[in-house]
Amino acid sequence: DVVMTQSPLSLPVTLGQPASISCKSSQSLVHSDGNIYLNWFQQRPGQSPRRLIYKVSNRDSGVPDRFSGSGSGTDFTLKISRVEAEDVGVYFCLQVLHWPWTFGQGTTVEIK
Amino acid sequence: EVQMVESGGGLVQPGGSLRLSCAASGFTFNIYWMSWVRQAPGKGLEWLANINQDGSEKYYVDSVKGRFTISRDNAKNSLYLQMNNLGAEDTAVYYCAIADRGPIGNWGQGTLVTVSS
Numbered sequence: 556d557v558v559m560t561q562s563p564l565s566l567p568v569t570l571g572q573p574a575s576i577s578c579k580s581s582q583s584l585v586h587s588d589g590n591i592y593l594n595w596f597q598q599r600p601g602q603s604p605r606r607l608i609y610k611v612s613n614r615d616s617g618v619p620d621r622f623s624g625s626g627s628g629t630d631f632t633l634k635i636s637r638v639e640a641e642d643v644g645v646y647f648c649l650q651v652l653h654w655p656w657t658f659g660q661g662t663t664v665e666i667k
Numbered sequence: 668e669v670q671m672v673e674s675g676g677g678l679v680q681p682g683g684s685l686r687l688s689c690a691a692s693g694f695t696f697n698i699y700w701m702s703w704v705r706q707a708p709g710k711g712l713e714w715l716a717n718i719n720q721d722g723s724e725k726y727y728v729d730s731v732k733g734r735f736t737i738s739r740d741n742a743k744n745s746l747y748l749q750m751n752n753l754g755a756e757d758t759a760v761y762y763c764a765i766a767d768r769g770p771i772g773n774w775g776q777g778t779l780v781t782v783s784s
Binding site: 590592594596603604605606609610613615616647649651654655656657658659660661 | 706711712713714717726727728729760762766768769770772773774775776777
């Protein structure tokens, strides 16, 4: 199975400051169709997960533009340009190329 | 508005069975692959199973293969997960999700399954 490794696992951030989460996959996530199948999810406390980003850098409908995704091959990054209080929660990366689809361990974002 | 509502969770004894349902609305259900995903209490996420549009293709993670069966009824816009031979390790919140690699990737709110005597 493809192993997804996130870092850091805990990320204290000051309101209004940027935050960055890394996700590395044990295999390439590049499909023969040219797409890279890496998604990012947010799970706020007490809520179900919500997809933020699909195919590395495409924001889902309604996702604020302070969230951005980048990366290629096996190394990926989720960035929050200016953290707001509502961004507190756990962030997961998910590869959807190789079966079984696999998640990273999760990164907890908290306010300092 | 895209919506998925799971039901059927509850308390079940070890070795028992349970059938989860997911009622979908707000999108054309029969053109999407669908999935079940779970999250054990305080733990990470595990993608369990995918089913294609007409139910002819199914994929399972090894931890549930042979015990869980994913199915769908397109006439009812519904997704199901039959779970047999349940163990304590299956205690989790179970989510229904659209298994789309593109613009639609919604999840339901989840249903809790507790396996305990």
